[in-house]
Amino acid sequence: MAERSHVLYASEPALDVAEFRRVLIESGLGETRPIDDEARLKTMLSGASLVLTARLDIEGKPLIGVIRAITDFSWVCYISELAVSGSAQGLGIGKGLLNEARRQLGPSVAISLLSVPDAVGFYERIGMKRMPDAFWFNRKR
Template sequence: MAATSKLLYASEPRLDVAEFRRVLVESGLGETRPVDDEARLKAMLGNANLVLTARLDIEGRPLIGVARGLTDFAWVCYISELAVSASAQGLGVGRGLMDEARRQLGPSVAISLISMPDAVGFYERIGMKRMADAFWYGRKR
């Protein structure tokens, strides 16, 4: 990423599935997401009611990050993906997406997520509190 590039954060509810897939793969989340199942990726995007993007402010506005969540806009938001292309990791893109989520949701909406093990330190650095009492029913496929 060019040092002079500006980042643009936006709500993008109609994000293109191919761009979403590319960022998932480039971020490393492609190993844990159904990136080869286009119908499922479309459903993931179509059923999310918070889709935030980070793009470079250069020609073509390439997507470098996405936060996808489910929220009631009143009490809680669950962030199901926070994905940043490997080439942009460490540049503040993930923090920027989380800041944009907090800005759009407002101070009365809590944000929760389940971290990948190697991302725990990132969430702690941006000020999220680790919660011990989470529960999970695994998916069958």
């Protein structure tokens, strides 16, 4: 599907929560995100300082990927989600989204993220450095 269509990458701060939810589910991240809590998903989107999307350049411009991130646009950017619909995985969409993030942020901004176990190989293949020290206070709900 995506291999025959041009992919449009863009900043989309007002992303529709239903589209965001759909891509989270289709990507496999639905198991680790509050997909049944629309208010929380809305807050997640509105609290992000950077929302990037990947859409197919066909009628309806379907969403196939999204990055949601927190950044100061000066020193560091933390990517909270990098989600690509299952049907578009393996086609370079995730790498394209990260390249767009790097383009928009510029070379002086570092990018960090926490990977789900199934995606570790992807991040290593695209040249991200694995960092041994990460710390976490778990959420209560």
